[in-house]
Amino acid sequence: MGAMFHISTLHYLVLGAALFLLGVIGVLTRRNVVIVLMSIELILNAVNLNLVAFSHYWQGMPARLGGGAQALHGQVFSIFVITDAAAEAAVGLGILIAFFRNKETVNVDEVNLLKW
Amino acid sequence: MLIGGIAVITRKNPVHSALALIVTLLAQASLYLMLYAPFVAGVQIILYAGGIMVLFLFVIMLVSIERSMKERQFNSQWVVGIIAATALGGLFIAVYFKGKNVFPEGVPAMLEGDNTQRVASLLYGQYMFAFEIASLLLLVAIIGAVVMAKKRI
Numbered sequence: 153m154g155a156m157f158h159i160s161t162l163h164y165l166v167l168g169a170a171l172f173l174l175g176v177i178g179v180l181t182r183r184n185v186v187i188v189l190m191s192i193e194l195i196l197n198a199v200n201l202n203l204v205a206f207s208h209y210w211q212g213m214p215a216r217l218g219g220g221a222q223a224l225h226g227q228v229f230s231i232f233v234i235t236d237a238a239a240e241a242a243v244g245l246g247i248l249i250a251f252f253r254n255k256e257t258v259n260v261d262e263v264n265l266l267k268w
Numbered sequence: 269m270l271i272g273g274i275a276v277i278t279r280k281n282p283v284h285s286a287l288a289l290i291v292t293l294l295a296q297a298s299l300y301l302m303l304y305a306p307f308v309a310g311v312q313i314i315l316y317a318g319g320i321m322v323l324f325l326f327v328i329m330l331v332s333i334e335r336s337m338k339e340r341q342f343n344s345q346w347v348v349g350i351i352a353a354t355a356l357g358g359l360f361i362a363v364y365f366k367g368k369n370v371f372p373e374g375v376p377a378m379l380e381g382d383n384t385q386r387v388a389s390l391l392y393g394q395y396m397f398a399f400e401i402a403s404l405l406l407l408v409a410i411i412g413a414v415v416m417a418k419k420r421i
Contacts, residue, residue: 162368166364172360173356176356181353182342183342184282187285190289193320194289197292204299204308211304224386224390230305231387231391235402238409239406242412242413245327246412246414246416246417248331249327249330249417252330252331253419261344
């Protein structure tokens with residue numbers, strides 16, 4: 153940790169883990185459905201950060217191990233994860249609108265139509 | 269970025285929460301640029317900060333937020349939630365201390381500027397099938413969202 157402080161892959165992984173943890177806390181403790189969905193976006197973003205960090209890591213590996221400049225699989229996967237996040241947000245918000253029209257609430261603990 | 273993430277899960281007003289989430293996403297796009305992933309950074313800014321957040325803000329405006337701001341913000345199982353999240357954090361810390369030395373640090377890659385072309389050739393070559401599945405997933409999601417939000421089917 154001198155003048156040339158190098159940001160390694162491990163730092164990105166720690167940041168991703170912290171972001172994942174924040175998202176988990178948000179999902180488990182908040183009451184507003186909109187904020188729960190935003191916390192799910194935080195979790196997906198943490199996974200994306202890990203994928204891109206490992207993609208960068210593999211690009212620095214020698215080519216005989218499957219690394220090299222062509223190893224961009226992590227970035228391709230992160231694009232797929234972004235697609236999934238978009239689909240999930242659209243469907244989740246559609247469900248939220250339909251539910252709000254019926255019950256006039258956005259709190260998760262009042263979603264008890266299936267409970268008797 | 270972490271400050272933005274903390275603000276997302278603690279603000280009372282969902283609009284403030286959404287703005288904090290936009291800050292977080294933009295910070296993450298800059299991290300992608302630092303990791304030599306300019307295409308993913310662009311997709312992140314356009315799709316997340318542009319598209320998904322506009323969707324979130326629309327829904328926040330549609331559902332009424334005045335009443336829900338006066339209510340309790342955390343649900344009744346928040347103690348259990350905090351305990352579970354603490355257990356998960358302990359697991360992360362244990363993994364960090366066990367595995368931080370088995371991690372060989374590679375040479376930092378200094379790449380030239382045709383990242384987008386390489387991503388595209390992978391996406392349309394090796395990952396063609398997954399790409400088609402993703403497009404089908406988006407179609408199903410569009411139909412599902414429209415059906416869900418309609419008044420009468």
